[in-house]
Amino acid sequence: MAELFELKCRECGKLWGNAPRSFCEDCFSPLEITYDYAAIRASLRREQLSSRPHTIWRYAELLPVSPDQIPSLPVGGTPLVSAPRLAKSWGLGELHIKNDAVCFPSLSFKDRVVAVALTAAKRFGFETVGCSSTGNLANAVAAQAIRSGLAAWIFIPSDLEAAKVMATQIYGAKVARIAGNYDHVNRLCAQIADKFRWGLVNVNLRPYYAEGSKTVGYEIAEQLGWRLPDNVVVPMAGGSLITKISKAFRELTELGWVEPKPVRFFGAQATGCSPISSAVKRELDRFEPQKPNTIARSLAIGNPADGPYAMNVMRSSGGWAEDVSDPEIVAGMRKLAEFEGVFTETAGGVTTAVAEKLIRQGRIAPGGTTVLCITGNGLKTTDALAGEFAAAEPIPPRLDAFEAYLEGRLSAAVATK
Amino acid sequence: MPVTVEIPTAFRRFTDNAATFAASPATVAAVLDQLTAQYPGLARHIRDDKGQIRQFLNVYLNEEDIRFQGGESCAVKDGDRLMLVPSIAGG
Numbered sequence: 001m002a003e004l005f006e007l008k009c010r011e012c013g014k015l016w017g018n019a020p021r022s023f024c025e026d027c028f029s030p031l032e033i034t035y036d037y038a039a040i041r042a043s044l045r046r047e048q049l050s051s052r053p054h055t056i057w058r059y060a061e062l063l064p065v066s067p068d069q070i071p072s073l074p075v076g077g078t079p080l081v082s083a084p085r086l087a088k089s090w091g092l093g094e095l096h097i098k099n100d101a102v103c104f105p106s107l108s109f110k111d112r113v114v115a116v117a118l119t120a121a122k123r124f125g126f127e128t129v130g131c132s133s134t135g136n137l138a139n140a141v142a143a144q145a146i147r148s149g150l151a152a153w154i155f156i157p158s159d160l161e162a163a164k165v166m167a168t169q170i171y172g173a174k175v176a177r178i179a180g181n182y183d184h185v186n187r188l189c190a191q192i193a194d195k196f197r198w199g200l201v202n203v204n205l206r207p208y209y210a211e212g213s214k215t216v217g218y219e220i221a222e223q224l225g226w227r228l229p230d231n232v233v234v235p236m237a238g239g240s241l242i243t244k245i246s247k248a249f250r251e252l253t254e255l256g257w258v259e260p261k262p263v264r265f266f267g268a269q270a271t272g273c274s275p276i277s278s279a280v281k282r283e284l285d286r287f288e289p290q291k292p293n294t295i296a297r298s299l300a301i302g303n304p305a306d307g308p309y310a311m312n313v314m315r316s317s318g319g320w321a322e323d324v325s326d327p328e329i330v331a332g333m334r335k336l337a338e339f340e341g342v343f344t345e346t347a348g349g350v351t352t353a354v355a356e357k358l359i360r361q362g363r364i365a366p367g368g369t370t371v372l373c374i375t376g377n378g379l380k381t382t383d384a385l386a387g388e389f390a391a392a393e394p395i396p397p398r399l400d401a402f403e404a405y406l407e408g409r410l411s412a413a414v415a416t417k
Numbered sequence: 418m419p420v421t422v423e424i425p426t427a428f429r430r431f432t433d434n435a436a437t438f439a440a441s442p443a444t445v446a447a448v449l450d451q452l453t454a455q456y457p458g459l460a461r462h463i464r465d466d467k468g469q470i471r472q473f474l475n476v477y478l479n480e481e482d483i484r485f486q487g488g489e490s491c492a493v494k495d496g497d498r499l500m501l502v503p504s505i506a507g508g
Contacts, residue, residue, distance in 0.1 A: 023503045025427050028462050029473050030504075180480075187477060190502045194426050286472060289484050303482060305504045308472055 005064045007207055008034040010309070018064070020124045020199060022206040030305070031207045033064045037254055046226065046257040053077070056112050056215040062251060063215070064208050065119045073147060075115040076215050078103050080223035080371070085339040086352075090359045094369045096229070097336075098220055100376065101344050106143045106167070107377035108136035108298075108345075109241070113212035117201035118148050120208035126199035130154060132189040133202075134182050134237065134298045135164030136345075136376050141201055142173035153198065155185045161297060163380050181292055183303045202238075210306075213241045217248025220371055221258050228252075228261045230368030233355045235347045235375055236267040236276050236321070237299040239310030245373070246313045265313050266364065267321040268354035270294035270329060270346075276307045277321035280314055287311065295326045295384045296346040298376060320363045324353040330384060332356070336374070343378035351375075418496045422452055425501055431458035440499075445478060446489035448499055463501070473504045 007016035011029035023030055044061050052058040054077035060070050079099045087095035100109040114137065121129045130153035131141045138154045145152035152173035156165065157180060168175055178185045193203040201209045221228055228249055234242040242265055252258045269277040272294025279287035287307045292300035304310070314321055324332065329346050332353030336342050344352070351372050358364045395405045419439040424432050432438065438455065440448045449470075453460040465471050476483045477500040483491060493499060 023427065023473065025430075028427070028471060028503055183482070184480065187475070187500075187502055190425075191500075289482055291485070303475065303504070305473075 003066065004036045004039055004061070005033050007031040018123075020120070020126070020204040022204055033207050033211050035062065035251075037251070041255050044255075046222075046255070049222075056115060056212065059215055059218045062218065062248075063116055064211050065116065066123070069119055069123060071115065071119055073115060073144065074104055075111045076103060076219065078219070080220060081340070081342070083340045083372070086335070089339060090356060091366050092359065092364075092370055093367050096220075096224070096369070096371045097340060097342055098216060098371055098373050099342055100216070101342060101348065101374050101378065106136070106139040107380065108140065109213070109216060109373075109375040110136040110140035111144070112215050113137075113209045114140040114144050114201060116212035117199070117205045117209035118144050118150065120205050121150060121199035121201070122148060124199065124205075126197070127151060128153060128196075129199045129201060129205075130189070130192075131201045131203075132156075132182065132185040134300055135160050135380065136298050137202065138168040138173075138175070139164060139380075142168045142171040145173065146171050150199075155189055155192075157182050157185055157297075157300075159297070161381055161383055163382065164297075167380065182301050183289070183292075186301075186303070210240050210244055213244035214248035214251070216241065216373060217245035218252065220245070221249065221252050224369065226258050227369075228258050228263050229371045230261075231264045231266060231319075231364050231370040232373065233266045233268055233351055233358070233364075233370070234373045235299055235351045236269050236310055237301045237304065237347075239267075239276055239304040239306035239308075241373070241375070242267050243306055243309045243313050246317070263317060264364075265317045265319040266354070266358055267310055267314050267319070268351045269321065269323040270296040270299055270350050271323040271325050272296070273300045273302055274323035275302060276304055276310050277323040279307070280311055280321035294329075294346075295381075296329055296350050297381075298345060298347045299350060320358060322354045322357045322361075322363075324350060324357060328353040328357075330388065333378060333385070334388070337378070342374060344374045345376040345378050345381040346384050347376050348374040348378070349384075420448055420493050420495065421498045422448060423498060423500045425503065427503065428459060428462065428501065431462070432456045440493075442493055442495050442497075444490050445476065445483050445493055445499065448493050449476075449489070475502045475504050476500070477502060 009024035012027045055074045056076035083095040103111045128151040132155045158177040193200045273292035275287040289303040329349040333349035422438040440451045
């Protein structure tokens with residue numbers, strides 16, 4: 001191939017060059033990007049990366065972007081923070097949080113996939129881009145499209161959180177609220193992509209878009225000192241992220257940048273939308289689609305396109321899946337904030353609560369290194385916390401008033417112990 | 418008024434570029450059989466070796482995935498629309 005990457009059918013293996021298409025026209029299975037790993041291995045050593053900025057473009061050779069096309073937007077490069085207090089509470093040896101709640105520019109891991117997708121959109125000459133979204137993707141497309149000089153059309157389910165709608169409109173994107181759930185929006189977008197010449201990042205640009213998720217895996221490995229963790233807990237909506245982190249680890253191993261190591265992949269869903277986790281737990285061959293009903297709206301995909309691949313990653317790695325109720329999700333959000341100072345959205349509450357559940361079940365062993373993938377920011381889903389914290393009565397701005405107030409708080413705390 | 422089957426662009430090379438197909442009322446399975454009887458080239462793209470609808474193909478009856486309506490055995494009436502949509506998006 002002229003370039004070091006191209007589209008390949010995930011089922012029949014046929015190569016399709018580079019084009020805005022997402023499924024194989026021979027067997028109608030999904031396409032993904034394949035690379036000339038031998039050429040990459042021959043031309044790139046991991047030491048060369050150390051002089052590059054800490055963004056997703058640090059790994060440009062492993063993304064479907066041409067060398068003359070690498071954007072400057074500093075996306076990714078988020079912290080991997082150790083979580084000793086949470087580890088202690090769970091009886092774990094080593095625990096880290098991959099914190100994409102602070103991803104630039106729109107505070108979720110979707111910034112990574114969109115950065116790659118819009119690079120592809122420009123390459124293919126699209127002037128309008130868009131997406132179907134449960135919120136985070138909407139924010140990311142809207143924010144980055146404006147910087148790329150592209151018009152944006154965003155399709156969302158009508159019940160989306162107000163903060164996520166506003167954080168899309170603020171960038172001037174056109175927002176179409178669809179009366180239905182995400183799966184209805186998704187179907188509509190598949191038809192729109194079929195009819196309009198628009199670059200829909202998670203439809204006709206999906207193979208390019210999805211590759212951006214691999215950078216979560218590259219960063220985890222590099223931030224651990226070029227080694228792989230033992231366990232990774234990943235939230236699942238469409239099921240793409242968990243498969244792409246797995247692909248990233250495979251690639252790093254193939255390039256000889258990390259020692260080969262079995263990594264167990266654990267998928268996290270909300271019980272109110274758990275087609276993938278229930279298929280894993282019930283050992284089904286195919287997942288059964290569901291009608292989502294959960295506060296974790298960013299994970300509310302009842303018919304996950306990458307579900308079959310996500311199931312395979314968990315099963316073949318010796319991992320597992322779990323799901324948690326809405327109250328458990330809120331408890332998970334609070335636990336991550338109270339123990340580690342990380343304020344995540346509902347999806348991160350799912351990941352945290354599922355991790356706890358899997359540890360209690362003995363599915364995640366206490367030894368080894370465990371990483372939780374936190375994918376979005378808590379300020380986007382504050383409505384999930386409504387009623388969690390009572391508003392305090394204001395006190396007069398006087399020291400004696402504060403001392404009396406403090407006395408009251410301390411006795412209340414003693415009384416509840 | 419017949420049942421209308423909507424054909425996505427990618428399938429039209431098997432349907433002489435027809436964007437729709439008119440079928441008689443029946444079950445979903447029988448409507449798909451009518452479609453593939455007319456356009457045999459489509460058959461292997463709709464069903465896998467085991468005869469199941471392909472995992473990456475979603476079939477919608479009017480606005481809803483057939484898996485919420487009893488699957489292939491559910492009835493398709495006059496005037497209904499059956500849509501074939503590749504399963505591609507997420508997130």
